[in-house]
Amino acid sequence: xxxxxxxxxxxxxxxxxxxxxxxxxxxxxxxxxxxxxxxxxxxxxxxxxxxxxxxxxxxxxxxxxxxxxxxxxxxxxxxxxxxxxxxxxxxxxxxxxxxxxxxxxxxxxxxxxxxxxxxxxxxxxxxxxxxxxxxxxxxxxxxxxxxxxxxxxxxxxxxxxxxxxxxxxxxxxxxxxxxxxxxxxxxxxxxxxxxxxxxxxxxxxxxxxxxxxxxxxxxxx
Numbered sequence: 001x002x003x004x005x006x007x008x009x010x011x012x013x014x015x016x017x018x019x020x021x022x023x024x025x026x027x028x029x030x031x032x033x034x035x036x037x038x039x040x041x042x043x044x045x046x047x048x049x050x051x052x053x054x055x056x057x058x059x060x061x062x063x064x065x066x067x068x069x070x071x072x073x074x075x076x077x078x079x080x081x082x083x084x085x086x087x088x089x090x091x092x093x094x095x096x097x098x099x100x101x102x103x104x105x106x107x108x109x110x111x112x113x114x115x116x117x118x119x120x121x122x123x124x125x126x127x128x129x130x131x132x133x134x135x136x137x138x139x140x141x142x143x144x145x146x147x148x149x150x151x152x153x154x155x156x157x158x159x160x161x162x163x164x165x166x167x168x169x170x171x172x173x174x175x176x177x178x179x180x181x182x183x184x185x186x187x188x189x190x191x192x193x194x195x196x197x198x199x200x201x202x203x204x205x206x207x208x209x210x211x212x213x214x215x216x217x218x219x220x221x
Contacts, residue, residue, distance in 0.1 A: 005050065008043045009125050040133045047129060051122040058115035065108045072101045 075094045082091035 005043070005046055008039075009047065009129065037133070037136060040129065040136060044126065044129045044133065047122055047125050051119065051126060054115055054118045054122060058112060058119060061108055061112050061115060065105070065112065068101050068105060068108070072098055072105075075101075 075098045079091045079094045079098075082088070082094060
């Protein structure tokens with residue numbers, strides 16, 4: 001993973017929600033919100049692209065490793081047949097090829113280990129970035145509702161400057177939310193979907209906790 005991309009991941013992850021909300025309080029809340037979510041979405045796309053490349057390379061390396069092992073095994077049988085036929089020259093050629101394969105296998109295995117490490121790291125980055133993106137979207141949704149309530153309580157009739165700013169924030173949020181998720185923020189069933197996702201996250205977390213406790217009891221950790 002390129003260092004510049006790692007830096008961008010770190011910047012998105014380190015960016016606090018309070019800092020984002022402070023920016024929204026500025027004179028241009030729409031621009032601040034769009035920039036924050038645009039950066040998060042862009043980094044997620046880059047990490048996913050690199051994850052796809054690493055996974056493809058690991059698959060190719062696995063195929064090459066399997067081919068070399070199969071060739072090494074076939075050469076073993078050919079050596080035995082050549083020796084049985086008294087063809088030491090053929091046996092020598094086969095053994096030489098085996099030695100070449102044996103020199104390549106450790107390099108391929110080291111490459112596979114590194115690609116697996118990168119793949120795991122990128123999967124972790126993707127999960128963390130998606131979680132951060134959800135936090136940002138939830139915080140902005142909460143801000144939208146709180147401002148709507150405040151504007152309604154302050155001036156129930158007539159359009160005010162606060163209401164106009166709220167409308168801008170709402171419009172920008174819904175546009176970004178639709179671009180990032182393919183859904184409308186206010187579409188029917190979206191609240192139910194969010195609740196189901198939270199329930200799924202809780203189930204996954206409980207499963208991980210139970211699995212770790214079981215490994216601790218078994219003395220594996």
